[in-house]
Amino acid sequence: MPSPVSRDTVASAKPAQPIARPSRFARLRQSDLWYSFTHNKPAMIAAAVLLLVVLAAFSAPWIAPQDTYDPAQLSLWNSELPPIWMDEGQMPFLLGTDTQGRDMLSAILYGSRISILIGIASVILSLTVGLTAGLVAGYFGGITDNVLMRFGDILLSIPTILIAILVSALAMQALPPDLREVGAAAVLVLAIALSGWVQYARLVRAQTTVERGKEYVQAAQLLKVPARRIMVSHILPNTLTPIMVAATLNFGLAILTEATLSFLGIGMPPSQPSLGTLIRLGNQFLFSGIWWVVLFPVLQLCLIVVSVNVLGDWLRDALNPKLR
Amino acid sequence: MLVFILKRLFNAAMVMLAVAFLAFLIFRAAGDPVEIMANDQMSIEDKEALRDSLGLNDSFVTQYLRFVGNAARGDFGISYRNGQKVLGLIADRFPATMELVLVATILSLVIGIPLGVLTAIHRGRWHAEALQFVSIIGVSLPSFVVGILLILVFSVILGIAPAFGRGEVVDLGWWSTGLLTPSGRAALVLPAISLSLYQITLIMRLVRAEMMEVMRSDFVKFARARGVPRWRIQFRHALKNCLMPVITMTAMNVGALIAFALITETVFQWPGMGMLFIQAVTFLDIPVMAAYLCIISFIFVTLNTVVDIAYAVIDPRLRHATR
Numbered sequence: 086m087p088s089p090v091s092r093d094t095v096a097s098a099k100p101a102q103p104i105a106r107p108s109r110f111a112r113l114r115q116s117d118l119w120y121s122f123t124h125n126k127p128a129m130i131a132a133a134v135l136l137l138v139v140l141a142a143f144s145a146p147w148i149a150p151q152d153t154y155d156p157a158q159l160s161l162w163n164s165e166l167p168p169i170w171m172d173e174g175q176m177p178f179l180l181g182t183d184t185q186g187r188d189m190l191s192a193i194l195y196g197s198r199i200s201i202l203i204g205i206a207s208v209i210l211s212l213t214v215g216l217t218a219g220l221v222a223g224y225f226g227g228i229t230d231n232v233l234m235r236f237g238d239i240l241l242s243i244p245t246i247l248i249a250i251l252v253s254a255l256a257m258q259a260l261p262p263d264l265r266e267v268g269a270a271a272v273l274v275l276a277i278a279l280s281g282w283v284q285y286a287r288l289v290r291a292q293t294t295v296e297r298g299k300e301y302v303q304a305a306q307l308l309k310v311p312a313r314r315i316m317v318s319h320i321l322p323n324t325l326t327p328i329m330v331a332a333t334l335n336f337g338l339a340i341l342t343e344a345t346l347s348f349l350g351i352g353m354p355p356s357q358p359s360l361g362t363l364i365r366l367g368n369q370f371l372f373s374g375i376w377w378v379v380l381f382p383v384l385q386l387c388l389i390v391v392s393v394n395v396l397g398d399w400l401r402d403a404l405n406p407k408l409r
Numbered sequence: 410m411l412v413f414i415l416k417r418l419f420n421a422a423m424v425m426l427a428v429a430f431l432a433f434l435i436f437r438a439a440g441d442p443v444e445i446m447a448n449d450q451m452s453i454e455d456k457e458a459l460r461d462s463l464g465l466n467d468s469f470v471t472q473y474l475r476f477v478g479n480a481a482r483g484d485f486g487i488s489y490r491n492g493q494k495v496l497g498l499i500a501d502r503f504p505a506t507m508e509l510v511l512v513a514t515i516l517s518l519v520i521g522i523p524l525g526v527l528t529a530i531h532r533g534r535w536h537a538e539a540l541q542f543v544s545i546i547g548v549s550l551p552s553f554v555v556g557i558l559l560i561l562v563f564s565v566i567l568g569i570a571p572a573f574g575r576g577e578v579v580d581l582g583w584w585s586t587g588l589l590t591p592s593g594r595a596a597l598v599l600p601a602i603s604l605s606l607y608q609i610t611l612i613m614r615l616v617r618a619e620m621m622e623v624m625r626s627d628f629v630k631f632a633r634a635r636g637v638p639r640w641r642i643q644f645r646h647a648l649k650n651c652l653m654p655v656i657t658m659t660a661m662n663v664g665a666l667i668a669f670a671l672i673t674e675t676v677f678q679w680p681g682m683g684m685l686f687i688q689a690v691t692f693l694d695i696p697v698m699a700a701y702l703c704i705i706s707f708i709f710v711t712l713n714t715v716v717d718i719a720y721a722v723i724d725p726r727l728r729h730a731t732r
Contacts, residue, residue, distance in 0.1 A: 127542070239427045242713070243706050244668035251702065254690045255435060341551045348553050349675060349687055368557055368676075372565060372572075380561070383554050390549040398545060 121403040128399035131392035138389055142197035149191035154357065183366065183378045192363055193385050199359040201389070203273050204340040208332055211278040215285025216328070220316045222286065223293025234290065237283035245280040249342055252276035254351050269353050273346060277339050284331055292324035330401045337393035344386055360386045413721055421714040426477065428706040432699035433476045485700035490692050495700045499682055504584045505575055506681035509673070510666045512601040514659060517608035522648075522655065524609070525616025530643055532621065541617075547610035552669060556603040556676035563599060571596045573678035600677045604670060608662060612655060619651035660716050664709030 113119055122128055141148065182188055218237075222230040240248065253276040260268045296302060297320070305315045346352035347361025348368075355362060360382050367379030451459075460466060464475065479485070485495035524540060531537040564572035576592035578585045587593025623629060624647055632642050671683025678684070682701060689697035 239424055242424045242710055243428060243431075243702070244665050244709065246672075247668055247702060247705060250687075250690060251435065251698065254693070254698075258693060337549065341549075345551055345553060345672060348551075349672070349690075351690060364554070364557065371557065371560060376561065376565070379557060383557060386554065387546070387550060390551075391546055394545055394549045 118403055122399070125399050125403075127395050131395035131399075134388060135392040135396065138197060138385075138392075139201060142194055142201055145191070145194035145198050149188070149194045151188040151191040153187055153192050153195050183370075183375075189377060189381050192358060193360070193382055196358050196360045196363050196382065197385055197389065199270065199353060199357065200340050200343055200361070200386070203270055203277070203343045203359065204336050206270075207274045207277040207281065207339045207343075208336050210274060211281035211335070212285055212328070212332060214278065215282035216289055216321065218282065219286040219289025219324075220293055220321060223290040224297060224312065224316050224320065226294070230290070233286065237286055240280050240283050243280075246342065246345065248280045249276040249346060250349065250351060252279055253346055257351065266354050266356055269357075273343055273352055276346070277342050281335055281339065284335070285328055288327050288331060289321075289324045292327075293320055296320045296323055326404050330397060330404060333393065333397040333400055337390045337397065340386070340393070341390055410721070414718055417714050417717055421710050424710050425703075425707060428710075429477050429480055429703060430473065432480075432702045433473050435699055435702070436476075436695050480700075480703055485703070486696040488689075488694055488697050490689070490694045490697075495696045498685060498697065499700055499704065502680060502682045502685050504586060505679060506667060506670050506674070506683060508587060509597065509600055509604060509670055509679060509681060510663060512597055513605035513608065513666060513670075514663060516601055516605040517612055518655075518659060520605075521609040521612030522616055522652075525613040525651075526620055526643065526648060528613065529617045529620035529624070540613075544610040544613055547606055548614075550606070552603060552607060552672050553676050555606050556600070556673055559599045559603050560676070570599050572599065575680055600673050600679050603676070604666065604673045607669075608659075608666065611658070611662070615655055615658060616651055619654060620647055623647045623650045657716055657720070660712055664705065664712050667708060668705055 122132075146152070183192070218233050222233045253272050256272040256275065257265055257269065260272070293316075302315060302319060305319055310319075343352060343359060344361030344364065347359050348365045350365060353359040353362045355366060358366065363382035364379055364386070367375075367382060370378055464472060467475070483496050485499075487493060488495055488498060528537040528540050528544075560572045563570040571592070574596055575587050576594070576596035577590040578587045578593055579589045587597060620643075624643075629642055629647060632646050633639075637646070667682075670679075670681060671686055673679065674681045674683040675687055682704075685697060686701040688694070689701070
């Protein structure tokens with residue numbers, strides 16, 4: 086990620102007199118964005134919650150009471166225990182156990198880690214593809230532009246959830262059976278990113294066609310700066326503001342799509358469950374009274390997505406020049 | 410004007426051809442259908458005969474053109490799973506999905522528009538801000554989670570609404586409806602709410618944004634200066650000007666709702682097209698998957714094209730804006 090204040094990148098050309106430049110951290114502290122962040126309670130709470138959830142998820146191997154990937158640690162003696170505050174609850178199963186004797190807290194921590202990783206990976210993949218396609222289409226125009234954007238139009242004319250379902254179902258089928266468990270996460274990232282890049286490409290293309298005609302680009306062209314460099318280090322920084330908002334909101338969306346696919350049974354396998362898989366497994370026992378196996382994964386999923394969306398909403402307002 | 414309409418129709422046709430190509434690719438990607446359909450007793454000759462009768466020995470282009478030709482006539486072949494005609498299977502399930510989507514759309518308009526107006530005109534008051542925050546949660550909740558929570562509360566804990574199935578249905582010719590029986594209506598309540606929740610929050614936020622903009626405009630100021638009562642300005646003058654984008658978005662989202670209904674249908678075991686599709690995906694029943702993809706995209710593209718053309722008829726400025 087570049088520094089959050091993209092305007093500064095333009096001004097950071099070397100000044101004639103060497104002046105002591107403030108550090109990145111100091112510049113961040115003085116930025117409008119930081120001011121708006123510290124004066125927006127929902128955004129600060131959401132950021133804190135998200136930070137906590139992410140930290141807990143990634144330190145799962147050290148803080149989780151149970152390693153859910155190790156079947157030897159599961160015991161059917163411990164199955165269907167309710168959460169600790171109910172009468173039959175037992176230590177160390179704070180949030181109870183499922184029918185296999187799997188500790189729900191550990192399963193949720195490991196599951197969140199998978200969900201968050203798939204979300205991040207698919208956003209990075211669709212960002213890479215989308216920014217490249219948008220820059221190339223906007224800078225060169227012509228046939229390249231037409232082909233890329235028509236392809237995007239076609240992708241957008243099919244509901245995204247259908248594309249994700251079809252791609253992951255078919256790719257999972259195409260994998261050899263012994264690779265399906267390992268490859269599931271990669272297939273999901275691909276399926277989600279496949280329709281995600283179009284939005285970035287459109288945003289960047291629109292901005293690039295505007296920037297292409299400006300003097301600084303013409304100057305660089307006259308200096309025979311290679312096209313790739315002009316696109317990446319001159320034009321790209323000026324297109325990033327709307328991209329940041331879209332990427333934040335799409336991160337939440339990617340986690341939701343992954344959860345939906347896993348819930349439908351075409352995502353992560355039960356041996357390495359994501360939050361969606363946990364909800365699907367728990368959903369089968371909805372009527373048998375063990376509500377905790379479905380409610381806690383649901384709450385965790387909502388917590389992550391709501392805080393991402395609150396942050397995205399704030400970012401959109403904070404970066405919108407019309408609302409300044 | 411005619412040129413514009415023709416261009417739009419041509420665009421739509423191109424998109425549909427591309428979608429058909431995607432659907433056709435699914436056939437190629439999924440491996441040999443004969444191996445999926447064949448049982449152990451079949452000899453190699455039987456398999457070869459089956460392969461020939463399915464036309465799998467022809468060239469790629471011939472197979473694609475035949476696929477498009479058949480699909481245009483509504484012939485999507487027979488299901489790999491039970492040998493029935495795919496179109497018949499989908500036609501059986503079509504009314505269930507459409508009733509669900511229709512009721513969800515009506516719900517989202519009836520609830521979303523008043524809430525949007527309320528949050529716009531009471532901006533800054535605590536209940537409007539609370540609603541606005543709830544709407545963020547509504548956008549964030551995936552629809553299967555909404556469904557599960559509704560079942561948990563209303564079926565498991567309170568026991569007042571059925572959690573699965575469609576109840577009793579009445580056949581009206583080729584359309585089977587659940588709206589005419591009490592059990593059918595009861596079964597529709599939870600799925601419809603769960604499907605419409607996202608749509609409600611979208612409409613609410615759209616109406617709110619539009620209202621806030623319209624309330625700042627000159628004709629509203631003028632109406633206020635003339636002494637028109639406040640409620641009359643809000644609901645007659647301002648709301649009327651907000652409805653156009655709301656109707657557009659609703660029309661365009663019907664396609665997305667039909668697609669998203671597959672999740673709701675899975676949660677509530679609702680016997681619609683979406684459940685058929687998910688079953689087809691788990692069994693790798695390619696003809697059903699391809700047919701579903703084509704039909705959903707057809708509805709999607711048709712709605713978008715109709716809305717585009719309708720907009721151009723209403724607002725001539727748009728005819729030249731789009732290529």
